[in-house]
Amino acid sequence: MSLIKTVAQQARRTNVVASKASSSSAHPLGGYNENKAQLRRETTAQYYRDHDIHNAAKKDSVRLKAAALLFTGRIPSDIDLIRSAQYLQSELPVRLAHRIKGFRSLPFIVVTNPHILKVMEQYIRSFKVISSFNDGRMVKKQDQVEDFTHLLEILLDDHGSVIDDLTQGFSSCHDHVLDIFDGDEGKAHELVQSFLDKTLTSRLGIRLLAQHHLLLKDQIGKNSRYFIPRHDRIGIVESRWKPAKDIEAIARKIRESWMFHCDNPPRVKLNGHTEAEFPYIPIGVDYILQEVFKNAFRAVIEAHSNSARQMPPIDVTIAVNREDFTIRIADRGKGMKSDVINKIWRYHFTTARGRSNYGGVGDLLSMANSNEKELAGYGIGLPISKAYAEYLGGNLEIKSMSGIGTDVYLTLKHIDPHKGHSFRI
Numbered sequence: 001m002s003l004i005k006t007v008a009q010q011a012r013r014t015n016v017v018a019s020k021a022s023s024s025s026a027h028p029l030g031g032y033n034e035n036k037a038q039l040r041r042e043t044t045a046q047y048y049r050d051h052d053i054h055n056a057a058k059k060d061s062v063r064l065k066a067a068a069l070l071f072t073g074r075i076p077s078d079i080d081l082i083r084s085a086q087y088l089q090s091e092l093p094v095r096l097a098h099r100i101k102g103f104r105s106l107p108f109i110v111v112t113n114p115h116i117l118k119v120m121e122q123y124i125r126s127f128k129v130i131s132s133f134n135d136g137r138m139v140k141k142q143d144q145v146e147d148f149t150h151l152l153e154i155l156l157d158d159h160g161s162v163i164d165d166l167t168q169g170f171s172s173c174h175d176h177v178l179d180i181f182d183g184d185e186g187k188a189h190e191l192v193q194s195f196l197d198k199t200l201t202s203r204l205g206i207r208l209l210a211q212h213h214l215l216l217k218d219q220i221g222k223n224s225r226y227f228i229p230r231h232d233r234i235g236i237v238e239s240r241w242k243p244a245k246d247i248e249a250i251a252r253k254i255r256e257s258w259m260f261h262c263d264n265p266p267r268v269k270l271n272g273h274t275e276a277e278f279p280y281i282p283i284g285v286d287y288i289l290q291e292v293f294k295n296a297f298r299a300v301i302e303a304h305s306n307s308a309r310q311m312p313p314i315d316v317t318i319a320v321n322r323e324d325f326t327i328r329i330a331d332r333g334k335g336m337k338s339d340v341i342n343k344i345w346r347y348h349f350t351t352a353r354g355r356s357n358y359g360g361v362g363d364l365l366s367m368a369n370s371n372e373k374e375l376a377g378y379g380i381g382l383p384i385s386k387a388y389a390e391y392l393g394g395n396l397e398i399k400s401m402s403g404i405g406t407d408v409y410l411t412l413k414h415i416d417p418h419k420g421h422s423f424r425i
Ligand code: ADP
Pocket: 291, 294, 295, 296, 299, 331, 333, 334, 335, 336, 340, 344, 349, 350, 351, 352, 375, 376, 377, 378, 379, 380, 381, 382, 383, 406
């Protein structure tokens, strides 16, 4: 969980940086916040006539092997940081342009929804700001890299509510999407699913790369003469990640939040390879675990709240193999009937509507943004988690026995190249 803490600290610092940037007009980023309103007007006007975005969207994105992150910064130096900034300076506009193209291919009635339009405008703004940084010339000097890094911090923070906005947007225009397909639920679902899967996994990749750069910068420090190498962390990669430790920390946090609603929430019991450690990027897996645990706690508590007996524990088994690792989360929360199980992978499907804030602990990917609304009860936890797991070269599967309980299997590939093919970010 140490990485999450670092990310939260970063979020706090981001606010400082953001306010510094807006209060000082002499600062190279000083104009960014003041110009936001104007940029917003311009971006809408440029909707149909933007050659830069059009051209960038024609380029292929250069996805990095996860293992490359492990080796480029083994002993991080200023050169690594300059290279990392240069890669992001050329790669992010391409990825953002692909996302903007995705928004533009949505039906008009969907893209004009205020929440969805807001996100599209954010992407256009970020595209403009990144591609025009340093007048479009690659950063070379250390102070340019510093400014570029500050800009990334501000943008990461700015995009903190993207998931929330898209969720609200698609939820509120559900009927319009249905109308487009003459009431065909399956086709309406397909449109939303393919857009959100693509947009959210691409966003995961963008945010991982940007956070990797920020953390590398942190590890190198302002003055590289005083650099003290850290052997347990290279950017977003933890060199000795211990799944059992993150599982315990996430389960504890969700259990604690349930203490307000229930006297004795279920315990979580770990077995299998509980001592295993290996290099990994915990941000994505932590998000998935959080969503799966929220569901398991809720199921057990709802199924057993009228019983005087102690709630049955949630059993977690860890299995680490050469190529991948699996985490199984098994609850005795009475499982799901077939009409529920058939819909769990759909965006916006939930049986928790109206019961707000079920053990929500926020969106880890939003850098612990304290204003982030809690997401439980929106019916997006499982579909996003599945899309993330597949993006990270793995899968998420659920086997449920109605009346008994549910087993969730999360399998993910190692990033270590000695253990077969990995995935790209
Ligand atoms: P949410 O938790 O916001 O409802 P999810 O996508 O995480 O959204 O889950 C969708 C639905 O799947 C839940 O509302 C619930 O009905 C069902 N579900 C998920 N996990 C479990 C579980 N472990 N036991 C029983 N039902 C579950």
